[in-house]
Amino acid sequence: MELCSFLTLDSFITDPLTHDFMRKALLMSSLVAAVCGFLSSYLTLKGWALMGDAVSHSVMPGVVVAYALGLPFSLGAFIFGVGSVALIGFIKQKSRVKEDTVIGLVFTGFFALGIVLVSKIKSNIDLHSILFGSPLGISLSDVKQTIFISLLVVILLLIFRKDLMLYCFDPRHAKTVGINVFFLHYLLLTCLSLAAVVGLQSVGIILVVAMLITPGATAYLLTDKFDNMTAISVLSAIISSLIGIYVSFWFDLETGGSIVLAQTFIFLFAFLFAPRYGIFKLKKLFAGNK
């Protein structure tokens, strides 16, 4: 490629930074990635990947309605995100249909409602940016909202870090020693909805679930300590965001897709070469050479 021939690594990194929209995109996406990555360790350990997928799709009608009414889109998304989970719980309890089926039918129903609403309302909603994200075209009010929500989620997770870990690990013990398990359940759900809302700006509704599970899964292969897992998860999420945005800038690729692909590649790398849990177990290879 002609582009690459005169590019040094230095200009590869610094050139995009001369653009205001790129600086904003890099900062915002890193923040969003950090939040989703933090949450990701809890979701993967709790086994809530499908729940993450459900919530992130279900926020669609909320976003559309909020836009139409001129409300903050995070509010609408939050209501529909938590609402979908409540509905899933209700249908599961009141019918004989299995849980994964209920999750699948509820979130596709909500998602379809969102798409129908977009076509009916015909406002200036950009369907493409909701579905696939638009980190490069993020507006100032969106920036403020994103920062506010991200900080809120991070603060909640930091305060209840250990309780949430206990809740994921052994909810029965938590209950036995008087810790409010009901509260922790809805706290985690709330954080999930909020993270989905900020995450969809980066990579869009369809791919936001990747932000919520891939970094956690990668970290899970690399460590046996919970705190390290969180740190690795956040770090790999941020790195993926930066790689994704740079690559999409230089090679003119869809940004959201690039970010998620970068995450997937990092996961594959861990899957193959993780010291203890990778297929090729690097540790053993090194040990053998000594």
Add this chain to the structure above:
Amino acid sequence: METINYQNFRIDAENICVDYNGKVALYDANLRLKPGQICGLVGMNGAGKTTFFNALTGFVNISKGKIRINGESVRSAQKDQTIAYVPQNEGIDSQFPISVWDVVMMGRYGSMNIFRCPRESDVQAVKDAIERVDLTDHLSTPIGTLSGGQRKRTFLARAIAQRASILLLDEPFSGVDIRTEKLISELFIQFKNEGKTILLSTHDMIHVREFCDLVLLINKTVVAYGETSEVFTPENITTTFGGISPDFLFGPES
């Protein structure tokens, strides 16, 4: 006439019923245990053993009846960390990225502040508990790399660190090595002398005869309850296990 003083009982469950969405798991079950008593909970799979534990810890709500723990409600027993639950090895995610130290520290969470910052007394309690189960060499070992017996001892240490006066143990002897089994039975004697009350479910009839002062045979409701020597008879066991003779279940010695 002697009036019943509920304070005398560590556990007092009266006619409790539990149902899950209309399906009855346990009905009209009674149990009274005093300090220093060890009681075996015996029944088939699905007879309601785990449900009984869950009702006592407040993990499920009872639909009828009454539970008093040290004369108080289950809710206040939770607040006081009166009850410790030691799960079955199968009941926990052994691949969870957590060390022995962290698991045992979870026994102290209930009495810590909201950030769960360990105080010096918590650190000491955890150290002592780990020493009592002989895992001092494995403080930072992830639970995923422990043997079944070591993992069982880790959760026992959590119960010790919690300083609970009531211990509920789900199959404490299943899948453990001889060394762990010996250590657990020694601990039981110590617990008894400390006045702790123990309720343990088991499939092993020899363990019931060995450790349990009392035995509670259940099959959705109480089949028999009382002193092990009186109640743990072949007839009662046969009834509990739905008509299968104990000879078939445990060999002719029983």
